[in-house]
Amino acid sequence: MDSAPGEPPPLVTADTPPPPPPAPPSRYESQKRRDWNTFLQYLRNHKPPLTLARCSGAHVIEFLKYLDQFGKTKVHVTGCPYFGHPNPPSPCACPLKQAWGSLDALIGRLRAAYEENGGRPESNPFGARAVRIYLREVREGQAKARGIPYEKKKRKRSTTVSATTVISDGGEVVTRESDGGGGHGVINVSVASTSATNTTPSVVATATTV
Numbered sequence: 001m002d003s004a005p006g007e008p009p010p011l012v013t014a015d016t017p018p019p020p021p022p023a024p025p026s027r028y029e030s031q032k033r034r035d036w037n038t039f040l041q042y043l044r045n046h047k048p049p050l051t052l053a054r055c056s057g058a059h060v061i062e063f064l065k066y067l068d069q070f071g072k073t074k075v076h077v078t079g080c081p082y083f084g085h086p087n088p089p090s091p092c093a094c095p096l097k098q099a100w101g102s103l104d105a106l107i108g109r110l111r112a113a114y115e116e117n118g119g120r121p122e123s124n125p126f127g128a129r130a131v132r133i134y135l136r137e138v139r140e141g142q143a144k145a146r147g148i149p150y151e152k153k154k155r156k157r158s159t160t161v162s163a164t165t166v167i168s169d170g171g172e173v174v175t176r177e178s179d180g181g182g183g184h185g186v187i188n189v190s191v192a193s194t195s196a197t198n199t200t201p202s203v204v205a206t207a208t209t210v
Contacts, residue, residue, distance in 0.1 A: 028109070035106055036113040039063060052119075057128025060110075064103055064134065071098035076145045086147040100139040107131060 025033070042063055043050045050059060074088075075097045082088035111126035125131070143149050 032109040032113050035109050036117070039110060042066065055125045057125050057130035060107075060125050060128065060131050061134050064098070064106075067103075067106075068095075068097040071096045071102075073097055073099040073102075073142070074146070075142055083145055084147040097142075100135065100142050103138060104135055107135065 040052070043052060043055065043059075046059075073096060074092075074094055076083040076085070076088075076092065076094045080092055080094050082092055082094075107126050111124055114124050114126055115121055121127070
């Protein structure tokens with residue numbers, strides 16, 4: 001039955017299931033949102049108050065130093081007898097600070113959050129050169145103080161292995177394999193008999209990455 005002019009159309013009562021609820025944010029996204037809100041709160045409490053548009057790399061470094069009071073990593077001072085000792089036998093009065101790895105990950109999240117909230121990459125204060133230098137100094141200083149060097153993980157170099165199968169005029173099947181390092185030495189050779197009627201040579205090449 002058609003509705004009269006000016007009246008809303010009748011409701012459709014189809015037995016369609018409701019749309020699924022949106023997936024919850026990942027742990028990374030949740031942490032990034034908390035970090036971003038914490039930084040904005042820091043700017044509001046800054047004396048004098050600081051806007052995001054006026055924030056520079058120097059202000060980011062001030063924020064990182066402010067977070068040290070909540071750190072849980074013991075960083076020995078130069079005069080401490082345990083300076084450079086990875087496993088000190090007893091407690092000392094050296095301060096607790098934020099670990100370099102935590103600060104480095106924090107800056108990565110804030111750098112992404114800044115651009116996601118409308119900031120321009122070229123003016124991103126979290127990517128400033130001064131911030132990178134500060135993080136490097138914190139890493140080197142904590143490595144010496146704690147006796148724990150920070151080493152970058154080496155990437156495994158991928159190797160490409162190529163296999164070529166050749167059917168010769170004599171009916172022999174020969175498979176040759178070579179790596180992708182510039183050499184072409186024979187790694188594996190297999191020989192099999194084929195039909196005597198097939199005298200046309202053919203080549204089949206495949207490549208796999210290990």
